Amino acid sequence: MRVEKSIQVLRLGHRFVRDDRTLTHLCLVSRALGAETIYLEEADRELMEKIEEVNRSWGGEFAVIEEGSWEKVIRRAKDEERAVVHLTMYGLPLHHKVEEMKSHSKYLIVVGGPKVPGAVYRLADYNISVTNQPHSEIAALAILMHELQEGEELKREFGKSRLRIIPKEKGKQVELKS
DSSP states (O other): OOOOOEEEEEOOOOTTTTTTHHHHHHHHHHHTOOSSEEEEOOOHHHHHHHHHHHHHHHOOOEEEEEESSSHHHHHHHHTTTOEEEEEEEEEEEEEHHHHHTTTOOOEEEEEEEEEEEEHHHHSSEEEEEOOOOOOOOOHHHHHHHHHHTTGGGGOOOOOSSSSEEOOOSSOEEEEEEE
């Protein structure tokens, strides 16, 4: 029997204007691939409203939580017995640790920002890279979430929604529910 994974995401730092789309995409990917929550050091009202509208339209209860202290989020995750996985291109290769990481059922995935404090590396249970080359943190998050959940996140149902895509080989069909 497959155990459902509980995933939360912590985004360290944020450069407003420059990272606005990146932050939105981190939220959307986290939500779409099964995370329950993303913690942001600063969250503007517009972003929070966008995500609430996505939940209303497409279903789900994904939460954006503003928390000024990344350290509090990590310590709380450890108290909840979550495996803290820090995504960094300087970490150990994902394929070397993924089987060990799958033994956990609860995670906090830490996605770095402009400059990650050294304490994050020390507090993390795993410092993991999907590649040791420069790359997108959004892609790294998606790959990690996919590996931890063994593809089950792609079958996820989002419950009550106003919109639902009807999959088709060609063309587009969206069901509007009343």
